[in-house]
Amino acid sequence: ENTLTILWSLCTAVFVCGGMIGSFVVGWLADKLGRRFTLMLNAGPAISGALISFGCVYAGSPALLLVGRFITGLSCGLFSFESPSIIKYFYMSGSMGTLSAMFISVGTVVSSFLGMKIFLGIENKWPILLILNAVPGLVSLFTFPFLPDSPRFLMAAKKDKNKAKEALKWLRRREDITNEIEEMEKESRNQGEECSLSKMFRARELFVPLIICLALQIIKSFSGITAILFYSASIYLNAGVAVDVVQYANLGTSFVTVVTGIVMIPLMDRLGRRILLLGPMLGMILTLIVLTVALNLKSRYPFMNYLSIACIIIYVVLFACGLASIPSMIPVEVFRQGPRARAMSLAGLASWISNAIVAMCFEIVQAATKEFIFLIFIVIMIASTIFVYLKVPETKNKTFDEIASQFKSASRESNGEIRTVVA
Known part of the structure; x- marks a missing residue:
């Protein structure tokens, strides 16, 4: 064994x-x-x-x-x-x-x-x-x-406007692609050189969005979804679900994320990234609080077992609304072509490292805290929600270049304030 x-x-x-x-x-x-x-x-x-x-x-x-x-x-x-x-x-x-x-x-x-x-x-x-x-x-x-290859890759990396047009026409199934081509050309002109790792941390207009991307990946991993899925089987059993049926209940919980993902497709551009991060995250905090209370009172009040099941389903739905997808979208949206590759690599590394930490430490922490383990995730989610509210910009309906310019302007203003204070 x-x-x-x-x-x-x-x-x-x-x-x-x-x-x-x-x-x-x-x-x-x-x-x-x-x-x-x-x-x-x-x-x-x-x-x-x-x-x-x-x-x-x-x-x-x-x-x-x-x-x-x-x-x-x-x-x-x-x-x-x-x-x-x-x-x-x-x-x-x-x-x-x-x-x-x-x-x-x-x-x-x-x-x-x-x-x-x-x-x-x-x-x-x-x-x-x-x-x-x-x-x-x-x-x-x-x-x-x-x-076809990505039109942006053909335009920005290969500098081949004709192939970019052909690829975009094939993807859009229409001839009128003027606006998108002009936006790609503008991004290609402004992309700058490929960034080194050191420049990603030295240049403020790159460092701030990089920290946002890394933080969102870490928040996703430490959101408590692992603990929720870990506890789901025991919660179903305590509610009277037969042992042989628990696997079907867990399968149903996973299926909920698929349905939620389908529902979110038309809502992502209507509501925006910030709303779909902040709203569900606040709901996740409240759900974790209720779940903690329910788990600690289940021996006195049997109906708390059913409340726990409801909390699991609600939490999974809320997670699927925002944190499941948006952290992986943000690195693509906030960087121009030049630094984008490095940002994606660092965000991916942060995701895998944080997932590994959760996987290695969860059972040890769970054994020590029992049903109070969700208090840890409540604190993490409160801090994460504050961070998202203060730092994560809205990228809905904005081009790559507009978002990058926004960070660059903010960097210039910040540097100006620092010089004023020093003077």
């Missing part, structure tokens, strides 16, 4: 390490090779990681499983932060940025469904789940060759 626990921990660790590396290099690869070719190239680690993981069973080699999980993590890191970017480049509408998070939820539902004992969640069938990791790679390998 100890050997299995160690192997499970190692599989998780190498997967996260692969994800960190993949997310860190994806921005650089995308700017050098293009979004389309990067996703096609990622088919290699996606397919090979799945095959190696699957082969470990027949080779009787745990080492192969570790290698396969590392390569799969590398692929996931590349996919997870490139998909919001390419969706944003293909569709000017910011609402389409929610598609990435929605399809991640779809993947979670499908994998949970297939992992049930009535399907593949048994000893002689679980390796099939590993080989299914090759599906995204196969899909990208056989579909992206027929798609």
